[in-house]
Amino acid sequence: MAEKPVIGTKTMVVSPHYLASAAGARILGKGGNAFDAAVAVSATLAVVYPHMTGLGGDSFWLTYSTEEARVRAYNGSGRSGYGVRRSCYAGEGAIPRRGIRSAITVPGMVDSWDAMLSKYGRLTLAEVLEPAIGYAQSGFPLSPDQRNNTLFAGATLSAEASAIYMPGGVAVSAGSRFQQTQLATTLRTLAAGGRDAFYKGKIAEDICDYMLAAGGYLTRDDFADHQGDWVEPIHAEYHGHKVYQVPPNSQGFTGLMSLNILEHFNFGEIEHGSYEYYHLLVEALKLSFRDRDRVLTDPDFSTIPLVQLLDKNYAGQLASTISMQKAAQLTSQPIGSDTAYAAVVDEEGNAVSFIQSLYFEFGSGVVAGNTGILLQNRGSFFSLDPNHINTLEPHKRSFHTLMPAMACREGKPVILYGTQGGEGQPQTQTLLLTRMLHYGMNPQTAVSEPRFVWGRTWGEPTQELKVEGRVADEVLADLAGAxxxxxxxxAYDGSVGHAHAISIDDNGYRSGGTDPRCDGAAIGW
Structure with a gap:
C-alpha cells in the first residue's frame, strides 16, 4: 500500500528527529534560507540525537544555490593529527575502536557550518544555533532510539560521558527530560565566538587539554590548522537524471557505480519486490564495493581512478559478469553505521542534502572534559598495515562512509536522498532511487518499503544479506537458493538504517518522506 508523503508547496525539511526538522522549519519561518535551516537542523541533531552525531564529528554536504544554478559539495571531514602515526599503536593489531586513542581525527562538522553560512546563509550562527542551545539547556524528550543505543553501548562510555548519558549508572528512560547543560555552554561559546572559538579558541583549548591529560593525540595545532573543502561533486547520468555525490574520501562513487551497472538492465521487465529486483541490486552493489575497498582513501595520499570507475563501458563489463541465478561470492569489511541524514528545500528552490556522524554510536565514547562534546572514533577505521590503501598516516583523511545524494533533471534538483548506515548507505540509496524513478513511488513509500543490507558487521564472520520480514517468503527462499x-x-528493522528523501515535481511541489524506523518528521508548507 502506498504511503502518503508530506506535501509542501514552498518548503520541505526531513530529518531523523522531529525536533530537528522543527528547528529547520522555525529558521525558514523567520526568514532563513535552506542553508540557514540546514545548519539549524544539523546543530539540533547534535543535541537531540547525540548517539548518532555531534560537534565532535564530521559531515558532508551537497548544495544547490538558485543564484549560482549549480550543485556544489563540501567535505567536512577531519584529518588525523600531525603526531598520529602507526608507531603510536606499535604491537597492537588495530587502532582501538573506543576510548581516547580512537579519537585521532579533528572534528570537521563545525567548520562546515561556517562554510554554509558564510557562503550562502542569511542569518548569523547565533540565530541558527538558538534551537539547539534551547534543547541542550532546557531539555527534550529522550528518544527511544537514544535509549536503545545507550543500553547497547553504555558500557563503553567514559566517566564524563557516562555521567551525562547514564547518570547513576542507569540509562535514561525514553520520554524523560534529557538536558545537556555543559553542551549548552559550549554552544553558547560557539555562537558568540564563531568558528574560531571551536578551532582556535576556548573550545579547542578545553578539548586538547583534556586529550593531553587523558593520553590522547590531538593537539591545538591540529585544530587550528583544520580546514574543510569546497569540492566539485562527482556525478553519473541515470535515466534522464544527473545524480550527484561527494567525491573521495567519501564512498559516494560506489552509489554511482551501482547505477551505471543497473543501467544495463530493463526494470520494466523486473517486478518491484521480486527475487530479480533484490538479487540484481545486491549483485551490482557487491561489484562496486569490491572496487571501493581496493582504492578508497584520502585522494591527497593516493590517486583514485574515478574516470575509470565511473566509465559507462567499465560498468557494462561489470554488468556482464552478473548472473541472475547465482550470487557472487564477494566479501566486504565491517563499517560503522551510526549516522544522521537530513535535507532541506526552501521557497526559492535552494536545496541542501547533508549527512553527519560520530562513526560508532556515541563515537569514541569519550566526552572531552566539561565541554559536553563526544569525540568521534572515525580514525579507528584507518589500517595499521603500511601496505593497506587506507593506512594510518599523519594529517590524513580516512575512508569515509558518509555520502549525501542529489538527483537533478534539466539542471535543477528533483530528488534529495540519503540514509544512516555505513555499508548500507549506497545500498539504501540505490533502493530509494530505483523505486522512485522506475516504479513511480513517492518519497514516503520508497522509504517505507522493505529494505535489505548486505555485508559483514562487527563481530559477525559471514557476509549476510539481512532482509526485512515483510519481503515474501518465496522471495527469501529464492535468494537463499541462489x-x-x-x-x-x-519488519521495520534498525539494521537497514534510517532513510529520508525529498522530491520536487514539475509543479514545484515538495514531497517529503521520513523513515518509520526512527524518530523523524517531514515538515513542509
Whole structure:
C-alpha cells in the first residue's frame, strides 16, 4: 500500500528527529534560507540525537544555490593529527575502536557550518544555533532510539560521558527530560565566538587539554590548522537524471557505480519486490564495493581512478559478469553505521542534502572534559598495515562512509536522498532511487518499503544479506537458493538504517518522506 508523503508547496525539511526538522522549519519561518535551516537542523541533531552525531564529528554536504544554478559539495571531514602515526599503536593489531586513542581525527562538522553560512546563509550562527542551545539547556524528550543505543553501548562510555548519558549508572528512560547543560555552554561559546572559538579558541583549548591529560593525540595545532573543502561533486547520468555525490574520501562513487551497472538492465521487465529486483541490486552493489575497498582513501595520499570507475563501458563489463541465478561470492569489511541524514528545500528552490556522524554510536565514547562534546572514533577505521590503501598516516583523511545524494533533471534538483548506515548507505540509496524513478513511488513509500543490507558487521564472520520480514517468503527462499546468506530480520528493522528523501515535481511541489524506523518528521508548507 502506498504511503502518503508530506506535501509542501514552498518548503520541505526531513530529518531523523522531529525536533530537528522543527528547528529547520522555525529558521525558514523567520526568514532563513535552506542553508540557514540546514545548519539549524544539523546543530539540533547534535543535541537531540547525540548517539548518532555531534560537534565532535564530521559531515558532508551537497548544495544547490538558485543564484549560482549549480550543485556544489563540501567535505567536512577531519584529518588525523600531525603526531598520529602507526608507531603510536606499535604491537597492537588495530587502532582501538573506543576510548581516547580512537579519537585521532579533528572534528570537521563545525567548520562546515561556517562554510554554509558564510557562503550562502542569511542569518548569523547565533540565530541558527538558538534551537539547539534551547534543547541542550532546557531539555527534550529522550528518544527511544537514544535509549536503545545507550543500553547497547553504555558500557563503553567514559566517566564524563557516562555521567551525562547514564547518570547513576542507569540509562535514561525514553520520554524523560534529557538536558545537556555543559553542551549548552559550549554552544553558547560557539555562537558568540564563531568558528574560531571551536578551532582556535576556548573550545579547542578545553578539548586538547583534556586529550593531553587523558593520553590522547590531538593537539591545538591540529585544530587550528583544520580546514574543510569546497569540492566539485562527482556525478553519473541515470535515466534522464544527473545524480550527484561527494567525491573521495567519501564512498559516494560506489552509489554511482551501482547505477551505471543497473543501467544495463530493463526494470520494466523486473517486478518491484521480486527475487530479480533484490538479487540484481545486491549483485551490482557487491561489484562496486569490491572496487571501493581496493582504492578508497584520502585522494591527497593516493590517486583514485574515478574516470575509470565511473566509465559507462567499465560498468557494462561489470554488468556482464552478473548472473541472475547465482550470487557472487564477494566479501566486504565491517563499517560503522551510526549516522544522521537530513535535507532541506526552501521557497526559492535552494536545496541542501547533508549527512553527519560520530562513526560508532556515541563515537569514541569519550566526552572531552566539561565541554559536553563526544569525540568521534572515525580514525579507528584507518589500517595499521603500511601496505593497506587506507593506512594510518599523519594529517590524513580516512575512508569515509558518509555520502549525501542529489538527483537533478534539466539542471535543477528533483530528488534529495540519503540514509544512516555505513555499508548500507549506497545500498539504501540505490533502493530509494530505483523505486522512485522506475516504479513511480513517492518519497514516503520508497522509504517505507522493505529494505535489505548486505555485508559483514562487527563481530559477525559471514557476509549476510539481512532482509526485512515483510519481503515474501518465496522471495527469501529464492535468494537463499541462489547462494545469498539470507537472514530475515524484523519488519521495520534498525539494521537497514534510517532513510529520508525529498522530491520536487514539475509543479514545484515538495514531497517529503521520513523513515518509520526512527524518530523523524517531514515538515513542509
Amino acid at each position: 547462494g545469498h546468506i539470507v537472514r530475515k530480520v524484523e
